[in-house]
Amino acid sequence: MRENFVIAPKYSHLAETLKGVLHNFSEKGNYVAQGERNIIKMVQLKGTSFNIKAFKQPNLFQALVYQFIRKSKAKRSFEYASKLIGLGVKTPFPVAYLEVFSFGLRQSFYISEHINYDFDFRELIHNPQFQKRTEILRQFTQFTFKLHENGINFLDHSPGNTLIVEEENDKYDFFLIDLNRMRFECLDFEQRMHNFRRLWPSKTMVKIMAHEYAQLYGKSFEETYSLMLKHSRAFQKKINSKKLRRRK
Known part of the structure; x- marks a missing residue:
């Protein structure tokens, strides 16, 4: 099993803590949305609220595609958010993403800052x-x-x-x-x-x-x-x- 964890420099001091949350995702945080495809939870760490999106586990074919051909949804979310912010377009700040591979992509998570919207x-x-x-x-x-x-x-x-x-x-x-x-x-x-x-x-x-x-x-x-x-x-x-x- 191989992992790919990428975190924004702003939150590098929370890298191990956030990885610990992701590895125990089912037990951590409060549900924001629980759909058929994806789950979103909110966690608070050192006074900051984060949203964690757990993407649905892909089937075997999709898992191999995401490992060798196409970027995972988590990675795309992180990279696109970073690009949007660079272009002056607002989106919750991209904190980190995690990909877990074992004969293809098995799990993926995207973390962003939580925003209080109206x-x-x-x-x-x-x-x-x-x-x-x-x-x-x-x-x-x-x-x-x-x-x-x-x-x-x-x-x-x-x-x-x-x-x-x-x-x-x-x-x-x-x-x-x-x-x-x-x-x-x-x-x-x-x-x-x-x-x-x-x-x-x-x-x-x-x-x-x-x-x-x-x-x-x-x-x-x-x-x-x-x-x-x-x-x-x-x-x-x-x-x-x-x-x-x-x-x-």
Whole structure:
């Protein structure tokens, strides 16, 4: 069995302590999320809170791919977070990751700083009367435009993956999470509009975001709105069709 543990210099003094937590993951920390694929726990060490994401154990084929061909989700999360911060994009600070190999990847963990956020993007979808909703959507669109201008194609740009912190004077900070599916590339206008599809916005939300993005990009509102709505509706139709097939 072989391990690969990488930690940010900022937290090198906690290396052995964090490795101990990971080696006893089932007994340490408090659950934040416990899904079918991944588990997230929070631990506190010396006054600092950390989130630990344990990725689902891959099957044998995937395990070999992750050892010899493709980077693990934990490693990608750490590297992508570091790159985002370097580009001035907010995400919980990447602390460390651990990979355990034995005839392929057997276990992997990603550790980041815990942030106290006020709400996530889902709140804007489920509550049309959410306070200052229009202004938040405008600033979120500016944030997404910044991603695109920096060549960041966040493939999981979905409602639960943007945490929002309210600052003073009606300003909002946006933090990306769940980072392992991302490409760094130049995006054309079609790709930019396609990137909004997973957010599941209503027509009203699309209008607000399209108006803001059109001004930032220098396109007409009509063209921006039409393309953003087209991709959003196509995605929603696809997901609803899958749900219908499962029920049948």
